[in-house]
Amino acid sequence: MLRATLKRLVTIVPTLIGVVVVTFLLTRVLPGDPAAYFAGPTADAASIEQIRKSLGLDQSLPQQFLRYLGDLARGDLGNALSTGQPVLKEIASRLPASAELTLSALALSILIAVPLGILAAVKEGSWIDHLCRVVTTAGVSLPVFFTGVLFVCIFYYRLGWAPAPVGRLDLYSVAPPHVTGFFLIDSLLAGDFDTFRATVAQLILPASTMALFALAPIARMTRASMLSVLSSEFIRTARASGLNSRTVILRYAFRNAMLPVVTTLGMVFSFLLGANVLVEKVFAWPGIGSFAVEALIQSDYAPVQGFVLAMALLYVALNLMIDLAYGVIDPRVRLEA
Incomplete structure:
Protein backbone atom coordinates (compact mmCIF):
# COMPACT_ATOMS: atom_id res chain seq x y z
CA MET A 1 0.00 0.00 0.00
CA LEU A 2 2.86 2.40 0.82
CA ARG A 3 4.47 1.71 -2.54
CA ALA A 4 1.23 2.39 -4.38
CA THR A 5 0.78 5.62 -2.42
CA LEU A 6 4.27 6.81 -3.35
CA LYS A 7 3.59 6.04 -7.00
CA ARG A 8 0.40 8.02 -6.79
CA LEU A 9 2.23 10.98 -5.27
CA VAL A 10 4.75 10.94 -8.12
CA THR A 11 1.97 11.16 -10.71
CA ILE A 12 0.58 14.23 -8.93
CA VAL A 13 3.56 16.39 -9.94
CA PRO A 14 2.78 16.56 -13.71
CA THR A 15 -0.86 17.30 -12.88
CA LEU A 16 0.05 20.27 -10.71
CA ILE A 17 2.51 21.55 -13.31
CA GLY A 18 -0.23 21.42 -15.93
CA VAL A 19 -2.62 23.26 -13.60
CA VAL A 20 -0.06 26.02 -12.98
CA VAL A 21 0.65 26.51 -16.71
CA VAL A 22 -2.98 26.41 -17.86
CA THR A 23 -4.17 28.71 -15.07
CA PHE A 24 -1.47 31.27 -15.83
CA LEU A 25 -2.31 31.31 -19.54
CA LEU A 26 -6.07 31.45 -19.00
CA THR A 27 -5.87 34.42 -16.66
CA ARG A 28 -3.81 36.30 -19.24
CA VAL A 29 -6.33 35.78 -22.05
CA LEU A 30 -9.32 36.90 -19.98
CA PRO A 31 -10.85 40.22 -21.07
CA GLY A 32 -10.10 43.23 -18.93
CA ASP A 33 -7.04 45.11 -17.77
CA PRO A 34 -6.37 44.99 -14.02
CA ALA A 35 -4.24 48.14 -14.23
CA ALA A 36 -7.06 50.10 -15.88
CA TYR A 37 -9.60 48.70 -13.42
CA PHE A 38 -7.70 49.73 -10.32
CA ALA A 39 -6.58 53.05 -11.79
CA GLY A 40 -10.22 54.08 -12.08
CA PRO A 41 -12.28 55.48 -14.93
CA THR A 42 -10.76 58.96 -14.62
CA ALA A 43 -7.10 57.85 -14.75
CA ASP A 44 -4.94 58.93 -17.67
CA ALA A 45 -2.76 56.67 -19.79
CA ALA A 46 0.41 57.51 -17.82
CA SER A 47 -1.16 56.47 -14.51
CA ILE A 48 -2.44 53.22 -16.01
CA GLU A 49 0.99 52.45 -17.44
CA GLN A 50 2.62 53.13 -14.09
CA ILE A 51 0.29 50.69 -12.35
CA ARG A 52 0.85 48.10 -15.08
CA LYS A 53 4.61 48.44 -14.60
CA SER A 54 4.32 48.09 -10.81
CA LEU A 55 2.33 44.88 -11.32
CA GLY A 56 4.85 43.51 -13.79
CA LEU A 57 2.28 43.38 -16.58
CA ASP A 58 4.54 45.33 -18.93
CA GLN A 59 6.83 42.31 -19.21
CA SER A 60 6.49 39.55 -21.80
CA LEU A 61 4.48 36.41 -20.97
CA PRO A 62 7.61 34.21 -20.54
CA GLN A 63 9.07 36.76 -18.13
CA GLN A 64 5.80 36.97 -16.18
CA PHE A 65 5.60 33.18 -16.02
CA LEU A 66 9.17 32.80 -14.76
CA ARG A 67 8.47 35.44 -12.15
CA TYR A 68 5.30 33.57 -11.13
CA LEU A 69 7.21 30.29 -10.82
CA GLY A 70 9.85 31.97 -8.67
CA ASP A 71 7.17 33.35 -6.37
CA LEU A 72 5.52 29.90 -6.14
CA ALA A 73 8.83 28.31 -5.21
CA ARG A 74 9.03 30.73 -2.27
CA GLY A 75 5.43 30.03 -1.28
CA ASP A 76 4.32 33.47 -2.46
CA LEU A 77 1.01 33.52 -4.35
CA GLY A 78 1.09 37.30 -4.74
CA ASN A 79 -1.14 39.97 -3.27
CA ALA A 80 -4.84 40.50 -3.85
CA LEU A 81 -5.23 43.96 -5.34
CA SER A 82 -8.78 44.30 -4.02
CA THR A 83 -7.81 43.76 -0.37
CA GLY A 84 -4.07 44.46 -0.38
CA GLN A 85 -3.49 41.22 1.55
CA PRO A 86 -1.33 38.25 0.50
CA VAL A 87 -3.37 35.70 -1.45
CA LEU A 88 -2.09 32.86 0.74
CA LYS A 89 -3.39 34.65 3.83
CA GLU A 90 -6.77 35.28 2.18
CA ILE A 91 -7.10 31.65 1.12
CA ALA A 92 -6.07 30.38 4.57
CA SER A 93 -8.69 32.57 6.25
CA ARG A 94 -11.51 31.80 3.80
CA LEU A 95 -10.89 28.12 3.02
CA PRO A 96 -12.28 26.83 6.35
CA ALA A 97 -15.61 28.56 5.61
CA THR A 102 -18.94 21.72 1.47
CA LEU A 103 -18.32 18.96 4.02
CA SER A 104 -21.62 19.69 5.77
CA ALA A 105 -23.45 19.43 2.46
CA LEU A 106 -21.64 16.21 1.56
CA ALA A 107 -22.39 14.66 4.96
CA LEU A 108 -26.06 15.63 4.70
CA SER A 109 -26.33 14.22 1.18
CA ILE A 110 -24.71 10.92 2.25
CA LEU A 111 -27.05 10.56 5.22
CA ILE A 112 -30.03 10.88 2.87
CA ALA A 113 -28.82 9.41 -0.41
CA VAL A 114 -27.17 6.17 0.75
CA PRO A 115 -30.14 4.83 2.78
CA LEU A 116 -32.50 6.01 0.04
CA GLY A 117 -30.48 4.21 -2.63
CA ILE A 118 -30.30 1.01 -0.56
CA LEU A 119 -34.06 0.99 0.12
CA ALA A 120 -34.82 1.76 -3.54
CA ALA A 121 -32.74 -1.24 -4.60
CA VAL A 122 -34.12 -3.60 -1.97
CA LYS A 123 -37.72 -2.55 -2.69
CA GLU A 124 -37.42 -2.15 -6.44
CA GLY A 125 -40.61 -0.84 -8.04
CA SER A 126 -42.12 0.32 -4.73
CA TRP A 127 -43.04 3.86 -3.74
CA ILE A 128 -39.59 4.29 -2.19
CA ASP A 129 -38.03 3.47 -5.54
CA HIS A 130 -40.25 6.04 -7.26
CA LEU A 131 -39.44 8.60 -4.55
CA CYS A 132 -35.75 8.01 -5.17
CA ARG A 133 -36.23 8.70 -8.87
CA VAL A 134 -38.16 11.90 -8.19
CA VAL A 135 -35.55 13.19 -5.73
CA THR A 136 -32.62 12.39 -8.00
CA THR A 137 -34.35 13.94 -11.01
CA ALA A 138 -35.01 17.13 -9.04
CA GLY A 139 -31.42 17.17 -7.81
CA VAL A 140 -29.88 17.04 -11.27
CA SER A 141 -32.49 19.34 -12.87
CA LEU A 142 -32.40 22.32 -10.50
CA PRO A 143 -29.36 24.61 -10.71
CA VAL A 144 -27.82 25.27 -7.31
CA PHE A 145 -28.22 29.04 -7.51
CA PHE A 146 -31.93 28.64 -8.34
CA THR A 147 -32.40 26.17 -5.47
CA GLY A 148 -30.62 28.55 -3.11
CA VAL A 149 -32.75 31.53 -4.09
CA LEU A 150 -35.89 29.37 -3.86
CA PHE A 151 -34.99 28.19 -0.36
CA VAL A 152 -34.33 31.77 0.76
CA CYS A 153 -37.66 32.96 -0.64
CA ILE A 154 -39.62 30.14 1.00
CA PHE A 155 -37.92 29.56 4.34
CA TYR A 156 -36.69 33.08 5.10
CA TYR A 157 -38.98 35.58 3.37
CA ARG A 158 -42.24 33.63 3.35
CA LEU A 159 -42.16 31.35 6.40
CA GLY A 160 -39.54 33.05 8.53
CA TRP A 161 -38.11 29.72 9.68
CA ALA A 162 -34.53 30.37 8.60
CA PRO A 163 -32.22 33.24 9.58
CA ALA A 164 -31.19 35.94 7.10
CA PRO A 165 -28.63 34.75 4.51
CA VAL A 166 -25.86 37.03 5.75
CA GLY A 167 -22.93 34.64 6.06
CA ARG A 168 -21.62 32.21 8.65
CA LEU A 169 -23.20 33.97 11.66
CA ASP A 170 -26.10 36.31 12.21
CA LEU A 171 -25.56 39.95 13.16
CA TYR A 172 -25.96 39.27 16.90
CA SER A 173 -23.41 36.46 17.21
CA VAL A 174 -19.65 36.66 17.68
CA ALA A 175 -17.20 34.30 16.01
CA PRO A 176 -15.64 31.75 18.40
CA PRO A 177 -11.91 31.84 19.19
CA HIS A 178 -9.97 30.65 16.16
CA VAL A 179 -8.62 27.12 16.52
CA THR A 180 -9.51 25.21 13.34
CA GLY A 181 -11.44 27.86 11.42
CA PHE A 182 -14.53 25.65 11.48
CA PHE A 183 -17.12 27.52 13.52
CA LEU A 184 -18.94 24.30 14.44
CA ILE A 185 -15.80 22.79 15.95
CA ASP A 186 -14.39 25.99 17.45
CA SER A 187 -17.65 26.88 19.18
CA LEU A 188 -17.84 23.40 20.74
CA LEU A 189 -14.20 23.60 21.86
CA ALA A 190 -14.97 26.96 23.47
CA GLY A 191 -18.15 25.60 25.07
CA ASP A 192 -20.15 28.34 23.35
CA PHE A 193 -23.39 26.53 22.50
CA ASP A 194 -25.20 29.73 21.50
CA THR A 195 -22.67 30.30 18.73
CA PHE A 196 -22.89 26.62 17.81
CA ARG A 197 -26.67 26.87 17.38
CA ALA A 198 -26.29 30.10 15.40
CA THR A 199 -23.73 28.42 13.12
CA VAL A 200 -26.00 25.43 12.53
CA ALA A 201 -28.92 27.75 11.75
CA GLN A 202 -26.87 29.63 9.17
CA LEU A 203 -25.58 26.37 7.65
CA ILE A 204 -28.94 24.70 7.12
CA LEU A 205 -30.08 26.49 3.95
CA PRO A 206 -26.78 26.64 2.02
CA ALA A 207 -25.86 23.08 3.03
CA SER A 208 -29.32 21.82 2.03
CA THR A 209 -28.98 23.61 -1.32
CA MET A 210 -25.73 21.85 -2.09
CA ALA A 211 -26.91 18.54 -0.59
CA LEU A 212 -29.88 18.40 -2.96
CA PHE A 213 -27.47 18.81 -5.83
CA ALA A 214 -25.10 16.15 -4.45
CA LEU A 215 -27.52 13.45 -3.36
CA ALA A 216 -28.80 12.75 -6.88
CA PRO A 217 -25.67 11.00 -8.24
CA ILE A 218 -24.96 9.33 -4.88
CA ALA A 219 -28.47 7.86 -4.59
CA ARG A 220 -28.52 6.73 -8.22
CA MET A 221 -25.12 5.05 -7.99
CA THR A 222 -26.01 3.40 -4.66
CA ARG A 223 -29.23 2.02 -6.13
CA ALA A 224 -27.58 0.77 -9.33
CA SER A 225 -24.63 -0.80 -7.51
CA MET A 226 -26.89 -2.46 -4.94
CA LEU A 227 -29.14 -3.89 -7.65
CA SER A 228 -26.11 -5.39 -9.36
CA VAL A 229 -24.79 -6.96 -6.14
CA LEU A 230 -28.18 -8.23 -4.94
CA SER A 231 -28.51 -10.29 -8.11
CA SER A 232 -25.15 -12.02 -7.49
CA GLU A 233 -24.74 -15.69 -6.68
CA PHE A 234 -23.11 -15.14 -3.28
CA ILE A 235 -26.11 -13.08 -2.13
CA GLY A 242 -30.57 -18.64 6.54
CA LEU A 243 -28.92 -15.27 7.20
CA ASN A 244 -31.38 -12.50 8.02
CA SER A 245 -32.03 -9.81 5.45
CA ARG A 246 -30.33 -7.04 7.42
CA THR A 247 -27.05 -8.96 7.60
CA VAL A 248 -27.18 -9.88 3.92
CA ILE A 249 -27.94 -6.33 2.79
CA LEU A 250 -25.61 -4.33 5.05
CA ARG A 251 -22.72 -6.71 5.70
CA TYR A 252 -22.43 -8.46 2.34
CA ALA A 253 -24.30 -6.56 -0.34
CA PHE A 254 -23.54 -2.97 0.64
CA ARG A 255 -19.85 -3.59 1.33
CA ASN A 256 -19.41 -5.04 -2.14
CA ALA A 257 -21.40 -2.17 -3.63
CA MET A 258 -19.32 0.52 -1.90
CA LEU A 259 -16.49 0.90 -4.43
CA PRO A 260 -18.59 2.63 -7.13
CA VAL A 261 -20.28 4.71 -4.42
CA VAL A 262 -16.93 5.88 -3.04
CA THR A 263 -15.83 6.80 -6.56
CA THR A 264 -19.02 8.81 -6.97
CA LEU A 265 -18.38 10.55 -3.64
CA GLY A 266 -15.05 11.78 -4.96
CA MET A 267 -16.67 13.13 -8.11
CA VAL A 268 -19.49 14.74 -6.15
CA PHE A 269 -17.03 16.45 -3.81
CA SER A 270 -15.21 17.96 -6.78
CA PHE A 271 -18.57 19.14 -8.19
CA LEU A 272 -19.40 20.72 -4.83
CA LEU A 273 -16.12 22.61 -4.83
CA GLY A 274 -17.34 24.30 -8.01
CA ALA A 275 -20.95 24.64 -6.94
CA ASN A 276 -20.06 26.40 -3.70
CA VAL A 277 -18.94 29.42 -5.74
CA LEU A 278 -22.57 30.14 -6.68
CA VAL A 279 -24.00 29.14 -3.30
CA GLU A 280 -21.59 31.42 -1.47
CA LYS A 281 -22.73 34.39 -3.56
CA VAL A 282 -26.41 33.63 -2.86
CA PHE A 283 -25.92 33.29 0.91
CA ALA A 284 -23.17 35.94 1.32
CA TRP A 285 -20.87 33.18 2.55
CA PRO A 286 -17.31 34.52 3.10
CA GLY A 287 -15.58 31.58 1.47
CA ILE A 288 -12.89 31.10 -1.10
CA GLY A 289 -15.41 30.80 -3.94
CA SER A 290 -16.91 34.26 -3.50
CA PHE A 291 -13.37 35.63 -3.12
CA ALA A 292 -12.39 34.12 -6.47
CA VAL A 293 -15.52 35.45 -8.21
CA GLU A 294 -14.86 38.99 -6.97
CA ALA A 295 -11.23 38.74 -8.10
CA LEU A 296 -12.31 37.46 -11.52
CA ILE A 297 -14.69 40.39 -11.99
CA GLN A 298 -11.87 42.78 -11.11
CA SER A 299 -9.37 40.98 -13.40
CA ASP A 300 -7.19 40.32 -10.36
CA TYR A 301 -4.89 37.53 -11.53
CA ALA A 302 -3.21 36.42 -8.29
CA PRO A 303 -6.35 35.40 -6.33
CA VAL A 304 -7.76 33.52 -9.32
CA GLN A 305 -4.50 31.61 -9.79
CA GLY A 306 -4.32 30.88 -6.07
CA PHE A 307 -7.94 29.67 -6.01
CA VAL A 308 -7.44 27.26 -8.92
CA LEU A 309 -4.20 25.94 -7.43
CA ALA A 310 -5.86 25.40 -4.04
CA MET A 311 -8.78 23.56 -5.65
CA ALA A 312 -6.37 21.40 -7.63
CA LEU A 313 -4.48 20.45 -4.47
CA LEU A 314 -7.74 19.59 -2.70
CA TYR A 315 -8.90 17.48 -5.63
CA VAL A 316 -5.58 15.62 -5.86
CA ALA A 317 -5.60 14.97 -2.09
CA LEU A 318 -9.18 13.72 -2.35
CA ASN A 319 -8.29 11.28 -5.13
CA LEU A 320 -5.42 9.96 -3.04
CA MET A 321 -7.78 9.42 -0.09
CA ILE A 322 -10.20 7.57 -2.36
CA ASP A 323 -7.43 5.28 -3.59
CA LEU A 324 -6.52 4.49 0.02
CA ALA A 325 -10.19 3.90 0.85
CA TYR A 326 -10.38 1.31 -1.92
CA GLY A 327 -7.77 -0.78 -0.13
CA VAL A 328 -9.67 -0.58 3.14
CA ILE A 329 -13.00 -1.54 1.57
CA ASP A 330 -11.75 -4.28 -0.74
CA PRO A 331 -8.57 -6.23 0.21
CA ARG A 332 -8.20 -7.36 -3.42
CA VAL A 333 -7.24 -3.78 -4.34
CA ARG A 334 -4.34 -3.94 -1.87
CA LEU A 335 -3.15 -7.19 -3.37
CA GLU A 336 -3.24 -5.77 -6.90
CA ALA A 337 -1.33 -2.69 -5.76
Missing part, protein backbone atom coordinates in the same frame (compact mmCIF):
# COMPACT_ATOMS: atom_id res chain seq x y z
CA SER A 98 -15.86 26.86 2.21
CA ALA A 99 -14.68 23.52 3.58
CA GLU A 100 -17.21 23.64 6.43
CA LEU A 101 -20.04 24.34 4.00
CA ARG A 236 -28.50 -15.87 -3.09
CA THR A 237 -26.20 -18.30 -1.25
CA ALA A 238 -26.21 -16.09 1.84
CA ARG A 239 -30.01 -15.92 1.80
CA ALA A 240 -30.26 -19.69 1.31
CA SER A 241 -27.94 -20.20 4.30
